[in-house]
Amino acid sequence: MTKLMNRNLAAKLVAVFFAMILWLYVMSVINPRVTSEQLNIPVQLVNESVIRQSGLVVFGQPEPTIRVRLTGNRDQVHRISREQIEARLDLRGYTEGVNSIPIEVNVPGGVEVDWSPKFATIELERIISRQKEVSVEIEGQAASGYVLGEPELRPSLVWIEGPESYVNSVERVLAQLTLEDQQENLSVSLPLRAVNSRGEEVNQVDVRSTSVDLFVAVDQLKSVAVDMNLDIETAENYQVVSTVIEPINVTIQGQAGLLSGINRISTESLVLEELSESQEIEVFLAFPEGVRGFERQSVIVRINVEEVLEETYVVQRESYRIMNLSADLVLEQETLPERMEITVRALESIIENLDPRTIQVYVDLDDLEAGIHLIEPDVRLPMNMEMSIATTAISPESFSVELTPRE
Known part of the structure; x- marks a missing residue:
């Protein structure tokens, strides 16, 4: 066995050597x-x-x-x-x-x-839910002579859910509506968006209700006159000089069918007693059901009150105006009263402006013959004041005069 292994050993070593050289070549040159x-x-x-x-x-x-x-x-x-x-x-x-x-x-x-x-920093946040009020943002306007009523939203409150910090950043849940010369009532369904204080949409939260039903009444505008519903009693010796309402016309709004028969509107009932000075009072308007004021709900009533005064003036004999004396007769001057007292009862402003020199006493002798006659004198005041004076009294109310033939 040993002999077999030793046989061709040199050849085998050479083969292994060249194989290693080839592997090294492949690994370093062909597939490094x-x-x-x-x-x-x-x-x-x-x-x-x-x-x-x-x-x-x-x-x-x-x-x-x-x-x-x-x-x-x-x-x-x-x-x-x-x-x-x-x-x-x-x-x-x-x-x-x-x-x-x-x-x-x-x-x-x-x-x-x-x-x-090897690591990433990730922040995990608690999921919370919160209820938010729905608001509507309307772009555009109603047609001329019309105005939009208060929007009605259903639902008016919705739930939002998401990471706590994002939920806290939501200022409102918004629906947007675009109008152009709208004249008819409007009922639509609008999508909802959660927005922050800068008006930017917060996409990281979920709005549970995806839409809201919106109803907007489109009211007609109409200008009507205002009537005063006043019950005024003044204190003794005082008088209401004038009542002025401001403005005398107001604009009301409501559905066209309701406004068609309304041309005037009254104030709420106002009762004043023992009034002794001028007043300026805000009085609310009494609107029919379904109608309200456009931009104003009340008017100003100005009540001008003055005291009634009594003043006595003296007219001397030489100031009397003798009228219609026959050319054949002579008036015996000594039979005329030396003076007459004229008592005038009128508003304070009239009394203050009355010039005693403008008060005239007339003695009318028309169709009288020679002899003694009972005369009732006539008092005349300036024409611009006569209608404003309550009463006028003269003393004496009558007197006797003597007419004699002219020589």
Whole structure:
């Protein structure tokens, strides 16, 4: 046996030597050992559904990437494509907060694999739900002479769900409506969006109700006159001089059928007693059912009150106006009263502006013959004041005069 093995030993050694030389040639020249790097390989997050069942969710939208180094024969390395490198990050078993989670990498083909980084920082956040009020944002406008009523939303409250920080950032749940010269009432279903304080949509939260039913009444506008419903009693010796309402016309809104028969609108009842000074009062309007004021719900009523005063003026004999004295007769002046007292009862503003010199006493002697006659004098005040004076009294109310023939 030994002889058999020793036979051709030299030839065998030479063959082994050349085989090693050939292998070394192939490995170093034809299929050498090489290293290849792949950059920005995405890391897949797995078991997100598992942590969601425990009330957790990944905060933000992390997209970790790694650098992978492959080492092996050139043919092995070159057969591995970028898509065959599987990097994953298992979220199972981690808790709320910031977690450093190891990255797992699988590559086919039996090559050596190294990657960096080995860990990824992932923040897990608690999932919460919160109820938010729905608001509507309307772009455009109603047709001329019409106005939009208050929007009615169903539902008016909806639930949102998501990571706590994102849910807290939601300021409102918004529905948007675009109009152009709208004249008819509107009923539509609109999609909902959760937005933050800057009006940006928060995509990380779920709005449980995907849409909202919106009804908007389109009211007609109409200008109508305002009537005062006032019951005013003044204190003794006071009088209402004027009542002014401002504005005298208001614009109301309502459905066209309701407004067609309305041309005037009254204020609510206002009762004032023992009034002794001027007043400026806000009085609300009494709107029929289904009608309301456009831009204003009340008017201003200005009540001007003045005190009634009594003043006595004296007119001397030489100021009397003698009328219709016959040319054949002479009036005996001494029979006329030396003075007359004129008592005027009027508003304070009238009394203050009455000039005593404008008060005239007339003595009418028309168709009288010679003799003694009983005369009732006539008092005349300035024409612009006569209608404003309550009462006028003269003393004496009558007197006797003597007419004698002219010589």
